[in-house]
Structures are given as structure tokens and as C-alpha cells.
Amino acid sequence: MKTAERQFTTISGVPIESVYGPEHLRALDPLHDLGSPGEFPYTRGIHRDMYRGKLWTMRQFSGFATPEETNRRYHYLLAQGQTGLSVAFDLPTLMGYDAGHPLSEGEVGKCGASVCSLEDMEILFRGIPLGDVTVSMTINSPAPVLWAMYLAVAQQQGVDWSRLSGTIQNDILKEYIAQKEYIFPPRPSMRLVTDTIEFGARHTPRFNPISISGYHIREAGSTAVQELAFTLRDGIEYVDWAIERGLAIDDFAPRLSFFFNAHSDFFEEIAKYRAARKIWAYTMRDRYGAKSERSTKLRFHAQTAGCSLTWQQPYNNVVRTALQAMAAVMGGAQSLHTNSLDEAYALPGEHAVTIALRTQQVLAYESGVASAPDPLGGSYFLEKLTLESEAAANQYIRRIDEMGGMIAAIEAGFPQTEIAAASYRYQKEVESGERTIVGVNRFQSDDQPIELLQVDESSAQHQERKLAALRQRRSQNEVQKTLDALKRAAEGTENTMPYLLDAVRAYATLGEICDALRAVFGTYTETTHL
Template sequence: MANESLKAKLEAYTARVQKALAKFPERKNLPEQRIYTPLDLEGFDYERDLGFPGEYPFTRGVQPTMYRGRFWTMRQYAGFATAEESNKRYKFLLENGQTGLSVAFDLPTQIGYDSDHPMSEGEVGKVGVAIDSLADMEILFDGIPLDKVSTSMTINAPASVLLAMYIAVAEKQGVTPDKLNGTIQNDILKEYAARGTYIFPPKPSMRLITNIFEYCSKHVPNWNTISISGYHIREAGSTAAQEIAFTLADGIAYVDAAVKAGLNVDDFAGRLSFFFNAHNNVLEEVAKFRAARRMWAKIMRERFKAQNPKSWMLRFHTQTAGSMLTAQQPDNNIVRVALQTVAAVLGGTQSLHTNSKDEALALPTEDSVRIALRTQQIVAYESGLADVIDPLAGSYYIEAMTNKLENEAWEYIKKIDELGGAVVAIEKGYIQKEIQDSAYKWQMEVETKQRIIVGVNQFQIEEKPVEGLLRVDASVGELQKKKLADLRAKRDNAAVQEKLAALEKACQDENVNLMPYILDAVKVYATLGEICGVMRKVFGEYEAHVNL
């Protein structure tokens, strides 16, 4: 009876609104639904749909007390030029209150080339730090105790090599692998679908990933072996629902591959982590994070029959939306990043990187990085948003939007399952096409001013060129080439060839875990390019064939 009365009152309200619209029309390009009421939550069950923080289905968060115990890990994605320069930046950030490191690698490193390879020309140190060998990694973390910090490394195709270098550096510091905390991105499927820094075809790439799962479960138990990334899917133009669906579909593929390789799901699932985008629509983003947690809990418990509650938890890092930064009026980006930070915190992130105001123009300066970090600290210490767990729970809009995004994401996952899983869906171009269509729709809305971007298509001003941007000098490439030449002259080259030959033989046997062989090669100062070159020789290289 209460619902019938509410329905009648809602109809009366709607009729009044229709009269008001004749005088005061609403803005264009708004969601169709104007308000949300208990009618939008019919069938809602608190224990089934929400539960309590730290308990299945984890809608309200993966920890019982969330930020009341400690804040999210505050990371700033950083790395440029040489290992020496990046080491200085890391120390600067730690001195300013950052609580975890996040390493950005340059493009040659990301695709497995040494700095002196012809393909690296002009790109060395530009979008991240150049790491050619263990010698560079030793400099990168010089004076930074690896048993005291958590390090995230955004690396995918050569993730096994960079992880091996990190383990070797730690051992030189006297830190055993079981004391290491951190994450490697190690998510190759989103590279095929949305980003492009792949090397090997899907099958050997999935083998490397499951090798890392197995190796770390035994030797590096506190390491997050993958960060399944929706961030780049969203940066490529997806909707919030697509970001959830395509990310979780990739997660399903990784778990499937590991189980088929003979791993017990509860032996590795607790170290899986995720990486999401924090976009501009604050409330939609909060609902997105909540829906993703609930869905992953169901997937792991019901689809994969995981028994350990830790295997059901979706733990995630968030980065504010780089694609939403504007070169026009860059100071406006400070406000955008603050709103995106609020969305991530209200959504229950475990760690967060906040972009700097000048990143649409160049790598960030120290001043702009400090402002971005201070944004996190102000939200943490001054806003009160971290004082109560999931404060928006029970909002008619938030719960309805959480349900809506979940339902849309399930539809995508159903379609991907019908196609044969995420790998097949990528090979067929389905996921790429969906992202491209969404990106096109967004851009058309901007072009026609159905979607306003402040300072870009409205509220423009005459602007002087921005001064004081960080520029990476072209001499970095020459410096790295010299370091490589010196390394090859000083190291035991016979030992290098021996370890590379052992790795090549291991690559030819699908039943062999490659991590010990990669670690052996790293320790004798075989370079990233040499190690990846061996794997290229055996595995071949991936070439995208998208049928749209």
C-alpha cells in the first residue's frame, strides 16, 4: 500500500513538473530520470545487496573499518629521463608525504627494447624512466628501502623482467622476496584492446602471467601479481559500464588461464588487484566502484568456487582521468582532479594517484606534483569524507545507479562469454569496436556542445603559452647508450650468454616456469632488450588484426 501511495504522489509530482517545464525548460543532454525514490529500489535487500564493509558481497568496501584505520596508499605515478633523475623525484615525493611509489617507464622499456635499439630513437626517457638493466634498477631505488615502501610498476609485456629486476635489487639491499610489497600491472589483454604496448601473442603472454602468479605465490607472497586495468579502457573512450565489464572479463580470462595451468584458485586469487579510472561524474563513479566490487565477489565465489573470502575481494588502485585534463586553462584541472579524488575515496579505493594540472602539456613539474599530492592529503585530513565508511549507501540514486551499472556490465560479460571469452572477443575486435563507438559518441557531444568542457568548447579565454614545463633533454638517449656500452664491456658476457641460452630452452617447453630463468639472466646483467629478444625469437610478436 505504501508503494501505491508513493506511485500516486510521484505521478502527481511528474504532472506538476510538466507544467513547470513550459516556463522553465531543463538543460539538454541530461539523464532521462529526474529523481530517484524507494520505487527505484523495489526488491532491494540490505544483506544480499550491501552487507557490511569487509564482508561479502563487499559493496561497501573490502576492509571492516576502511579509512578509519588508515588512509588509502597515496601514490604519484612518476618517472622520467634517467634512473638518477627519477630517484630524485621519488625521494622528493616521499619527503612530501607520499606513502607508496608508482613507477612510470618510458616507451622503449614498455615494449622490451634497450635504449640503443633503433626503435628507441627519440623516445628514451620521454614518458617515463629508461630501465635497460639491473644496473639502472639499482640506481632507481638507491637509498629507498624496499622493505619499507610499497611499489607499483606500470609495466605489462615485459612485467616478468622488471619484477625480476626489483627482486634482485631487494636482495642486494638484504631484503628477501617475502618482505616485498607492491604491484605489477602485468595486464596484457587491455594492451591488445585499448593501449598497444604489447610484444608477444596472447598465448605466450598468458603463460608469462600465470608463471608470475605461480612464482609469487611461493616466493613473493605479499606481491600483487596483476593489476587488471580498466583505467586505459576508460581512457580510450569507454563508458563506466564498459569499464567494469571489460575489466572483469579480462579478470575472468586470467583466472581461467591460471586454473587451466593447474593452479588452485585460492592460492593466487587473493593477490589479484584492479586498476580503475576516476572520471568526472562523481556519483556515477562511486556507483561504478561499488558495482565492480559486488560483481567480482559473485564471479569468484559462484563462477570459480573460491572458498577463501580474500579471493572474493576486489582490491583496486585508482588514477584520476588523464583524458579529462585539458591543455586549455590548465589550472582548471586542479578542480577536476579534486572531484575525481572525491569519487575515488567515496568509492572505497585502496590506493590513489592524482594527476597533475600540467599533464595535458608535458610531464609534471615538482610544483604541480605537490599540488596533486596535497589534493589527496586535503581530502584525507580535512574533508571528513574518509571518516565514515561508504557514506552514500542507501541513497536512492546511488543504489539504483549501482544496480543499473551492474546490470549493464553483466550484459556485456554475457556477450563476451558467448563469443568465447575476453581473448576471443579482443581477437574479433568486439571490445575495441564498443570502446571506439563510445569514444566517438562522447566526442560528437563535445563538438556539438551537448557536453560542455569548461575552457574547451565554452568559457574560453585568450591564453599565453604555459611557461616552466618539464622537458626531457634529447641527451638522455645518448647517456643511456653510453651506460649500456659500459655495462656490456664490464659484465661477464659468457655468463650472460649462458643464462640467455637457458632461458631460450625454457621458453620452448610450455610446462616450465620462466621466472627463475629470467631472474638468473637479470642477475648477471643481461639487458631488458636481450631477455625480451630471446622471448621474441621463440614466441614471435603480436600483430593486431581487428575486424570492425
């Protein structure tokens, strides 16, 4: 194809000019727009010495089948040099159902580990010192329940909560927008999130009670700018609710963390991370009057794009993931998950996940990209893209402000329809061959077979047996008493966390606790926006 006929755009459709130079950056004010690394507005990163001081945390998202099997995988990953854990739960756990519930049929242990009670959480972290290893848990609607289980296990291990470091995802807004794993309606859900932020501010000073996530928004098919804008606007919503609760901005903002996608368009992604830090810093300072430096620093986890992985020629996924991971590192991520080559097929096998971890180790120790902070800062192209991302995201944020905030926007279906349109547009571009996906719509060849992890129905049976034995063993009285107390707290305005802790310590199951909350809050069904 001749260059003149080709349209150059980022993967999100932002037009790219043929060459960038100083004329593109006339409006750029280095002090206002960039700062030095470690200085407001942190466009160039939140630390002065960045990865020289401390490498990013290599944190592979992992969980499958039973807590027993997942615990074995965690010991393996830690032995391979992984530096933090990240728990994947199965769909029944994510939706607040126990194994054995009719809706759990066929789903137990398939997409992550099944955790039905405190007993399972004890098994999950057996032999893992929670005072030393940081743990991230991908759990949203039932996050306060799973967090209560985690805190209870830490206590059993004799670890003081003040020493605990880790993250619960707990970002319900992006569930309504993109991933759709919600239980309760938006307002009671936001109350639960605010309960955890408040509880965390008092009791777990080193734990992130939320990871405000763009990852799933992007996986649902959004553009980079939509990911950026909707995530930050979600962040604003959580801050508004916490302030409404009576918390002072600098008492909780330092523990808000973020989670972004690392997609395939190298420069667009780096621009996105830089713009995110800058917008958040100004928002915290100017919209909320944050005084603490830590409140204004956006810290984020990144994961390479699952939706970019192809079923065809799966070994190519190693290369895609490496490039995406490099964008995350050059964009200043605090922790990183690299996808495994087999994830378009199944949860990753041990061999595949080891290659994914080695990819990060090669980046960290061989590539040299970790030697200087913001190594691409000053590139005409990147700086222009950063300014454009910021402007476009701010436009979306203003629009959602005008709609009355993110909950109103969700109820109107605004982010959902914007994402659906972008996702359809992208798919059409792939279909027409306008966008090349190597091995899928160009350069096809016969696939090399790969070995896959199999999760069978024996996990479900194992979990159901354990639950039955637990129900025999525990005090039914104590379970009922704590569940009743939880319901009363949920009906009122008290913080639910202490009541959740009591219920999990009595070995009430996840399903029982969520049923108690369902009885008070009701459940949510979305209006579908095609």
C-alpha cells in the same frame, strides 16, 4: 536552455531521471546487494572501518629521463609525505627495447624512466628500503623481466621476498584492448602472466603479480560500464588460466588487484567501484567456489582521468582532479594517484605534482569524507546507479563468455570496436556542444602560461653510454648461457621466472631478454578496428 529540452545523462550516456526515491529500489535486497562495509559482497567497501583503520596509499605515478633523475624525484616525493612509489617507464622499456635501438629514437626517457638492465633498477631504488616502501610498477608485456630485476635488487638490499609488498601491472589483455603496448601474441603473453602469478603464489605472498586495469580502457574512450565489464572479464580470463595451470583459487585470488579510472561523473564513478566489488565477490564465490574471504574482496588502485585534463586553462585541471579523487575515495579505493595540472602538456613538473599530492592530503585530513565508510551508501540515486551498472556490465560479461572468452573477443575486435564507437560518440557530443568542457567549448578565455618539465636527448645518450660500459664489464659468456636457458624454458612449459632471474643477474639487458623471447614467441600486430 529550458530543462524540458535538455537530456540528462551520465558522461557515459546513461539516462538520469529527474528524481530518485524508494520506488527505484524495490528490487534492492540489502543483504544480497549491499552487506555492511567489510561484509560480503563488499558493495560498501572491503573494510569495516575503512579509512579509519588505514588511509588509502597516496601513490603518485612518476618517472622520467634517466633512472638517476627519477630516483631523485622518488626521494623528493617520499620527503613530501607520499606513502608509496609508482614507477613510470619510458616507451622503449614498455616495448622491450634498449636505449640505442633504432625504434627507441626520440623516445628514451620521454614518457617515463628508461630502464635497460639490472644496473638501472639498482640506481632507480638507490637509498630506498624496499622492505618498507611499497612499489607499484606500470609495466606490461615485459613485466616478468622488470619484476625479476626488482626481485634481484631486493635481494641485494637483503630484503626477503616474503616481506616485499607492491604491484606489477602485468595486465596484457587491456593492452590488446586499449593501450596497445604489446610485444608477443596473446597466448604466449598469457603464459608469461600465468608464470608470474604462479611464481608469486609460491615466493612473494604480499606482492600483487597483476593489476587488472580498466584505467586504460577508459582513457581509450570507453564508457564507465565498458571499463567495468571488460576489466572484470579480463580478471576472469586470468583466473581461468591460473586454474588451468593447476593453482587452487584461494592460493592466488587474494593477490589479484585492480586498477580503475576516476573520471568526471561523480556518482557514476562511485557506482562503478561499488558494482565492481559486488560482481567480483559473487564471481569468485559462485563461478570459482572461492572459500577464502580474501579471494572475494576486490582491492583497487584509482587514478584520476588523464583524458579529462585540458590543454586550455590548465589550472582548472586541479579542480577536476580534486573532484575525481573524491569520487575514488568515496568509492573505497585502496590507493590513489592524482594527476597534475600540466599533464595535458608534458610529464608533471615538481610544483604541479606537489599540488596533486596536496589534493589527496586535503581530502584525507580536511574534507571529512574519510571518516565513515561508503558515506553515500543508501542514496536512492547512487544505489540505483550501482544496480544499473552491475546489470549492464553483467550483460557484457555474458556476451564475452558466449564468444568463448576474452582472447576470442579481442581477436574478433569486439571490445576494441565497442570502445571506438563510444569514444567517437563522446567526441561528437563535445563538438556539437551537447557536452560542456569548461574552457574548451564554453567559457573560453586566454590561457595562463605554465612551466613545463623538459626531457631532452641527453637522457638517451646517458643511457647508451651506460649500456656500452655495462657490455664491456659483464661476462658475455654468462649472458649467452642464461639467454639460451631462457629460450629453452620458453619453448617448453616450465615457469620462466627463475630463468629470467638468472638472465637479469647476469646483466643481460631488457632488449636482449625480450629478443630471446621474441625469437620463441613471435610478435603481434593487430588488425585495426576503426
